[in-house]
Amino acid sequence: MKVYNTLSAHKEEFLPQGDEVKMYVCGITPYDHSHIGHGMSYIVFDVIRRYLQFRGYKVKYVQNVTDVDDKIINRANQLGISSSELAEKYARGYFKDMADLNIAPADIYPRATQEIAKIIEVIQGLVNKGHAYAAQGSVYFRVRSKDDYGKLAHRSLKSMMAGARIEAGEEKEHPMDFVLWKAAKPGEPSWPSPWGEGRPGWHIECSAMSLKYLGETLDIHGGGQDLIFPHHENEIAQSESFTGQKPFVKYWLHNGLLQLGEEKMSKSLGNLITIQEALEMYHADAIRIFVLSSHYRSPLTFADEALEAAESGAERLRQTAHGGYASGAKQAKIDIKTYRDRFTEAMDDDFGTPQALATLFDLAREINRADEAGYEAKEARRALTELAEVLGLTLKERELPPLDVEPLRELLSSINKWRQLAGLKEIPLKETPDDVAALMELITATRSALRDKEQWQYADKIRSRLEEIGVTLEDTPKGTVWRRKR
RNA sequence: GGCGACGUAGCCAAGAGGAUAAGGCGGGGGUCUGCAAAACCCCUAUUCACCGGUUCGAAUCCGGUCGUCGCCUCCA
Missing domain, CATH: 1.20.120.640 (Anticodon-binding domain of a subclass of class I aminoacyl-tRNA synthetases)
Incomplete structure (x- = not known):
């Protein structure tokens, strides 16, 4: 098996450390509905996981939930609810989205707020080793302490500085230094730490969680291409500096991004279609086929x-x-x-x-x-x-709301008089069934009898009336079969 | 400005030096059917953005041009 590794920028032979593949995929920040761009990414990694299992590997799949962050806090404040309430609500929505897309759940979904102890342990370790420093109650990672910083994004610190939009870094030693621990502002959720009340920075949770649940070296770490820099670059810096182990990840896999029209679909641009909206229009199998019909590393346009x-x-x-x-x-x-x-x-x-x-x-x-x-x-x-x-395709009929019984009963009573024509007995009103299967049985039997008598105009009328009701008929060599119109 | 990806039929999309340029959708014709539907069969790119080059041979490698997009800032 060969996989393309973002780190080396080449396809490499896939050789995991052991029989169990340790796989980590960046999860969501639940502050809004998930959109089909997320859907695409998680479909891709779901298929990768399924295929590894198909090839005989065991897979341990961990996906984080970033349940504390600026956007969650802001949104929760707007709505006047707590940030944990908001995060829980959208996390639940996300799990439903995943299930509806037939994406198998991860083995573990650690939440940032539940892993504070491990996060603090890692930050403390980085401080002790001189890779991080505290300033004004926050803690920053010292990028110059990592000599290969930029290796995933294939950029040097120098080139990042050139043309980068960098804000004056008040407390930071270097503009590219990034925050590990954010000092609490009034009214924000916070946890006690050696540096005072605060909350974790964005990147650190992934390092802490992957270390806790999968160990020092992961086989696969996945995510969208938009996470390569800075998120994954920073994860490498944190993890390798903390453990002293290289590599943090053997194979970095990144999916191309979904575009909508001219632009990338993203929350910040507001041009998005939610997963539930997409599922109202299309079968999950169709969405998966759409995603899988192009290579996962290529961008795809909805x-x-x-x-x-x-x-x-x-x-x-x-x-x-x-x-x-x-x-x-x-x-x-x-x-x-x-x-x-x-x-x-x-x-x-x-x-x-x-x-x-x-x-x-x-x-x-x-x-x-x-x-x-x-x-x-x-x-x-x-x-x-x-x-x-x-490929995660169910090949199952879409679950549609049940058919209304009434129109079928009406249809049956309106064709009752044709039954004689077909050589059948009329059905007494009292004996009209009230379940769909039995009604359809009687209707199709009536039509078949009419066809046997070559009463095409009546048979065709039944077929077109059923079409209006939402039932498609097919006359096959083995008889007439019906199914819900899609 | 820096880094990177891509441009293949009406649309989506594989292929990455050599045998007829996958597959899906759509369209046309046909078979089956009382008529349909479904399915099946045939057809739908002499050519891979454009211009040069390397090679016995290029959609595939190299250089240039044009165009599209992504990342460099929160993002799957």
Whole structure:
């Protein structure tokens, strides 16, 4: 397996330290709804994790929740609630978003506010080693104490200074020094520390948590490309300075960013579509196919046309996975291994999901072809479902609100008189069922009988009326099947 | 200003020196069907932004031009 490592800027052979892959992905700051840019990132790392498991690795996956930060505090103050209340609310929303996108939960979701002791321990260690210094109740990391600072972003301290927008660094020794511990301002949530009341800076929690839950060296650390600098650069500086161990992370993986129209989708620009909004419009499988049809390191632009295309593709895979009218027939000769190998080969090369998906579509075509020829392709269907699952595709029908019974009852009573025409008995009003399945059974049976009598105009009327109600009919060799219109 | 990525069919998007330039969507034609739907079959890039160069051979490597985007500041 090869993975692209941001640190080396090359693809490298993936060799984790042990059988259990230690994987850390930067989580969210819950002060607002998560948008589909977040969705993209977590879908990407979900697939990476699923694929590692598919390849036989155990994975320990940790994702932080930054539940204290300026934006949370400001927002909570605006709303007149506590910052922990606000953070909890949006963290819960985030977990629902993830579940709805079929993203498997992390093994641990540490919260910054629950890890203060470890955070203080790390800061204290950095101070003791001369990598950090206190000033006015805050503590800063001394970037000049780390000789390879900038190695992840591939920039030198000098080049960062040139043209960088740097504010006059009152308390800081060097403009690039960054805060580890922020002195409390009145009215802000704070914790006691050796430097006085305060709260953690943004970067330090990731160092503390990864150290606590995964150890001194992680196999994989992931996040969006926008986190490379300064966040991940600073994590490296903190962690390696604290432990004295290099590297902090063996493989740094970063996904490209989702764009909306001309610009990056981001909270600060306000041009965002929330995950729940996207899910109202599209099936989670469609969103995943949209994301996975381009390589994870490339930027991707959210466009309704592309999502619609993904929706149609998802529908085809779904139909294939659940199809199969030729049961009990001769087994189709489909070389499943070829498809598995193609899938694996694609994924082994830095998670080549576009080609992995292409393999799925090719397999689906061959299954349908076998179907068409009257062969049974159960094994191949199973393989399709299994490989789809590695990409986190459920291939399940979207859960729609239940059909209204009333329109179906009305339809049944209005076609009652046609039943005689079809050679069937009319159904007494009292015996009209009130559950969808039974109603549909009677309606389709009536229509089938009408078709047998070649009463096409009546049969077609039933079909178009059902379409209005939200039911699509398909007349297959094995009879009429119905499903919810999407 | 510095660093980096990208420009492939109507749209989305793989491919990274050599065999017919994946796949999805859309469109056209056909098979099946009473008609549909679904599915299947065929067609839809003689060419990879443009200009030069290296090479027996370039969409792929090098240089330049144009264009788009990201990071350098909170961000997945």
